[in-house]
Amino acid sequence: MSSTSAVSSSTKLTWLDIRSLGEARAAILQEALHHRVDAVVADDAADLADLPPTVTKVLFPQGKPLPDDFGTATVVIVDPAKHGVTPAELAVLHPDIEFGRFVEIIDAPTLEDACESSRTEKWSLLLFRDPTKIPLEIVIAAAAKATGSMITVAQDLEEAEILFGVLEHGSDGVMMAPRRVGDTAELKRVAEAGVPNLNLTELRVVETSHIGMGERACVDTTTHFAEDEGILVGSHSKGMILCVSETHPLPYMPTRPFRVNAGAIHSYTLGKDERTNYLSELKTGSKLTAVDVKGNTRLVSVGRVKIETRPLISIEAEAPNGQRVNLILQDDWHVRVLGPGGTVLNSTELKPGDTVLGYLPSEDRHVGYPINEFCLEK
Structure with a gap:
């Protein structure tokens, strides 16, 4: 008799936002590397310089001008409305770096921007200001056949768990700023909460x-x-x-x-x-x-x-x-x-x-x- 085989379920991406961390940054970073977060996000390229190659280095200068030198960043997230340049334009100038787009969703036009980004960009970093998850459901549906990855900003662990499960598929990943040591370990646990498929x-x-x-x-x-x-x-x-x-x-x-x-x-x-x-x-x-x-x-x-x-x-x-x-x-x-x-x-x-x-x-x-x-x- 034969067995029916199945593959393991996928794990969601975890991006750790260190831009606003204070004195606990070193300890939180150490915890993040130990638990193998997928990416560390900073707004200064210098903060990424000493990170090991096992973690994706994301530069996200939100509210700041784009630097002339991206340093060791492997992914750069830009806001075309603020930075005056698109990910596609930057990709031509820097072929060794992956670029993504940041969209803050506050109304119908920015929701359409998020849908378009999710359909076309390699990386889309989305911040939903409305507490309802209906706009995220719309973006997930719009990007159903897209090949890029959607990262959604989570304010806390409870929201991260919800974001992973919206429309059963959820966001491809979340970006979260930890408040204390221990949050990163819990974020990884939430990201891996899906059950493995069985033989x-x-x-x-x-x-x-x-x-x-x-x-x-x-x-x-x-x-x-x-x-x-x-x-x-x-x-x-x-x-x-x-x-x-x-x-x-x-x-x-x-x-x-x-x-x-x-x-x-x-x-x-x-x-x-x-x-x-x-x-x-x-x-x-x-x-x-x-x-x-x-x-x-x-x-x-x-x-x-x-x-x-x-x-x-x-x-x-x-x-x-x-x-x-x-x-x-x-x-x-x-x-x-x-x-x-x-x-x-x-x-x-x-x-x-x-x-x-x-x-x-x-x-x-x-x-x-x-x-x-x-x-x-x-």
Whole structure:
């Protein structure tokens, strides 16, 4: 049997603005280099001179004239309205430097400038003065097929996290001025908060059995699942099966594409930061990893969890390497799992030889986090 492979999710860009840092600049810069921020932004070329080549050196002389010498800068951001020159004109004179455009969005004309910059420039640095994120949504949509990168100014960490997620795609990166040591580490964490895609494995069903009454958890999220998407659930942390949401039509009831009838309350599911959570401990606001049949992932939020007593069915499946995977579900034919290619399989109709999709984490778990240690589950 084959595995379905997937690539890792991309990481957002982090630009550290050091233009207004005071006495803490040295310590913050040291932290930034340790956590490998993508770029350091200064308004004086001299402030970039001693930085290592592992970080992109961005010169952004906002409110100042462009210097005659860009020093060691690898990227220069200009404001054509203030500097009187465009990135394209500068690129002809300095072919070894990348140039970008700064746009401050305050009204409809500057919003159109931002859309045009995002469509045409290699780098667009955008500052949105309006607290609503609708203008950013418009720019992201306008630049959907562009090859350049959009960096948005964030006032703080909370805004940075929002900017990364606007329209699901978010800004390519953010520029933020840290207020204290520790902010840079947190910014990198926020930038890398996307979950990695997974390698799903085809599992062969070897046995099903009706095991009587118990409590199962129905997980309602704040998102619509796709028809080939669900969450991973299993009795053991090293093996889970892909449970589909209620996106497929059922007699007697409407579809509920936000819901996964997930499994017995002892079951594990995959949450944020590759951590497992018991279904019984999920609550409003909990984060879950949604997975499709190709292994593509995204984080979704839990709206509520319904725990009710229902008859249960146990499904035992086997991986190509002989590893056993168990899933206990509500014993009802409308509760479903996914097979290869997005095949929808009713749990009560599964029989030995059927193929379902699953995931086999390689690490053991301690309080839900992956850890390399001996752990026997049975």
